[in-house]
Amino acid sequence: MTTGGLHALQSWLAHEADERDLELVCAEHPDLSRGEPDRTVVRLSTCIRETANHELVELLLVGARLVTVRLDGCAEPGAAADHVDPVVRVLRAAGIDRLSVEPGGPAEPVGPAAPQEGVAGARRAVLDAHRLPVPRRRLFGVAASVARDLPEPEDDAHTRLVHAIRALVPTATPELTELDSPSLRLTGRGCVACGVCVQACPPHALRLQHGSGGAGIAISTLLQTPAACTGCRSCIDLCPSDVLRSAGPWPWSELLVDREVGVTTLTTASCERCGASFPTTSGDRLCPTCTYRRSNPFGSALPPGFTMPGSTTPGAPSTAR
Template sequence: MTTGGLHALQAWLAHEADERDLELVCAEHPDPSRGELDRTVVRLSTCARDVAAHELVELLLVGAGRVSVRLDGCSDPAAAAAHLDPVMRMLRAGCIDRVTVETDLPDDAATNARRTVLDADRLPVSRRRLFGVSADVARNLPVPDEDPHARLVSAIRALVPAATPELTELDSPSLRLAARGCVACGVCVQACPPRALRIQHGSGGADIAISTLLQTPATCTGCRSCIDLCPSGVLEAVGPWPWSELLVDREVGVTTLTTASCERCKASFPTTSGERCCPTCTYRRANPFGSTLPPGFTMPGAPSTAR
């Protein structure tokens, strides 16, 4: 368990018999005890601006009926609201109204009795559960070490049964890629941390393949590692994928080209005229004893070619 996250709260909710309506407050909140009595108040170990989007959404899957993030006691409510805005827009686009962000204390909160405030990292365990006599409730918890983007996508898929029109218009973190002039070197595939890219080689005839660079939008995190490390400099982002594309598992073609397998090094290389060797091996065959000299340069003692 990592201090500052919501894993301990998720584990606690997963074993509660009934769903809880949660009210999350920042660690620096001076007095969150006043408010609606039917909510379970949980003080975070950090500010709301540091809450991970995937952990917030996952609360709805492990036992939270509703989640309210209260910013009236936050030291920087504008930053916290800006941090939470992308996930809130995404939830609204998916017609999920069980998470809210509250910037003001309710008008009647001062008249309510004081409530117990729980600590997100040290939550109470009932005696019945401690002694094993409570009902055995255990909802499935997300895998803590899984990629945060994958966890967020998985949670949204569980909450949104089908894409809504709003999700087709809402930008996701995933990048739509294009690669005019791709040489199918495969560096982008190796550079992608979440493995959102792969090259598929299909038969195109004798010693020729139709190679396609494929992307899985749901897996892409938008880190741009593939773009930054493309040795040819041809891979680019042409815009984000909409959130609706992340709700399904599918591959899309980034580019397609004709390739051949080099008869010397066996590497794939683009070809349009039936070459048998890749450019590197072709150059090495033409210059078996080293590199050619730069234009205009002559070795000392070599005869001059000037006229």
């Protein structure tokens, strides 16, 4: 996916005095000079399916009144529609009808005087998404000063999409409570509070919280921030205890607020020997590993079913010298 593919267009819009009705078309469109006269048509440098969805939504924040994605000249209109459809559905579920898709199949080149079927015949200028015109008045500093805030470029794609939708959607609607988001609702029955999932989560959507339970015991809770989760499943795939599971996606309404939810809670203690946190219900002061080492200072555990020469007990350490 092209990172920053619409940054130049966003910057251009942010400095325009008036909001624009945009019409975005793929680079392969054969003839896009004809269409609705009140739209500002912009040719992308690639197909719309390679444009990040968060950048499309951000256009509505920096000076676009409406954004229409036109697919009548797209080489792969089905794939392009599937790519844009998730954000269109989110905005419409929130009651915002400012991003739309005009479907169609690949168009054949047409003559300069022949309008395409179903498209208004007015001629209009075609702008390049990466080489946009700058009025002379602005160059000489005599144009009206307009500068809308641009998105933070260092944020990841998921964070930018969530921030953009939050800016457009002040409160959740009933439809958003039924619309699945990319974020996963996690469960962790049997969790040992090892913290591997916390370290494995790229967007830092997980956190271990240890609260005092008295007498050296802690109440440990694995917390998840739904808005930060991208659904990458790294936490599930790397859980050493294989207990972290997905209970399905969070609804989009959960991503409109910053809050943490508990995945699982357990009683833990800090090992007096190695300092590691381990689950306990009996008040033990040593983790299972240190307990074994204290009981067997000169022994070692062998794989299950393995028998050392001279021993008849599977898994028993050898006493041979």
